[in-house]
Amino acid sequence: MELSWVTVDTPLPSGAMKFGVTANGVAAATYAGAVFAGKPVGVPECGDTRARALVEARVGEYFAGRRRELGLPIDWRYATGPHLTVLRCLFTEVEYGKAITYGELAARSGVFEDLSGPGLPARTVGQMMGANPLPLLVPCHRVVAADGLGGFGGAWHGVETKRWLLTLEGVLPPTLDWDGPAD
Incomplete structure (x- = not known):
């Protein structure tokens, strides 16, 4: 369909x-x-x-802050192979209110055991997150760099969107200009 x-x-x-x-x-x-x-x-x-x-x-x-998981049925047709494995790992193992680094997700997924080179698995996971066909449902915003937020979509609003979502979920504290739902 x-x-x-x-x-x-x-x-x-x-x-x-x-x-x-x-x-x-x-x-x-x-x-x-x-x-x-x-x-x-x-x-x-x-x-x-x-x-x-x-x-x-x-x-x-x-x-609105009333739901932690979307609970929508997912059609995985646009992800295959190692990409699908990494996305499913993220989907099942990184809960609302939690974050994981690119490197930690690479290790946890188990698909990079044969990939060598410092930082290569983490960079590969970063590319996979950028190609996530199901953002928000498969929460790539919860995957961060070891030294900060990391990227998010490359557009002008990318990192600010990631910051907004992580603030909504309580990973980051709200700033004075936070315009999210009231507790």
């Missing part, structure tokens, strides 16, 4: 998110992308009212 899209307004610096759904679940998500898998993001819009309502409700509850 082709992707159809649900757009959900968010308080993130990147603005609304778009979620690509299939009959099997959410297969894609983007913070501000215009193209996914070579096709325009957002076209066609999701006509399945139940799927649309579920995505809108769960994402809205998460951003």
Whole structure:
């Protein structure tokens, strides 16, 4: 089945998110992308009212601070091989309110045992996080550098979006200008 899209307004610096759904679940998500898998993001819009309502409700509850896990069905079709293994490891082992370094995720996933070179597994995991087809659902924002936040999407809003999500989840303390949900 082709992707159809649900757009959900968010308080993130990147603005609304778009979620690509299939009959099997959410297969894609983007913070501000215009193209996914070579096709325009957002076209066609999701006509399945139940799927649309579920995505809108769960994402809205998460951003309101009332939900820690989205609990949406995931269609893993856009991740394969070692990438899929690393994403599944992140999905199952790094909970809300926790963070893990790129290097720790590389080691925990077990897929880099034959990869040598200082920092190479961590850099490879960083590239995998940048190619995560399911951001937010598979929480790549919880993967940080050993010496700071690390990158996040490369766009102007990337690191600020990562900072916002980690603050929402309590990994980082709120700053004076925090505009997240009230406790």
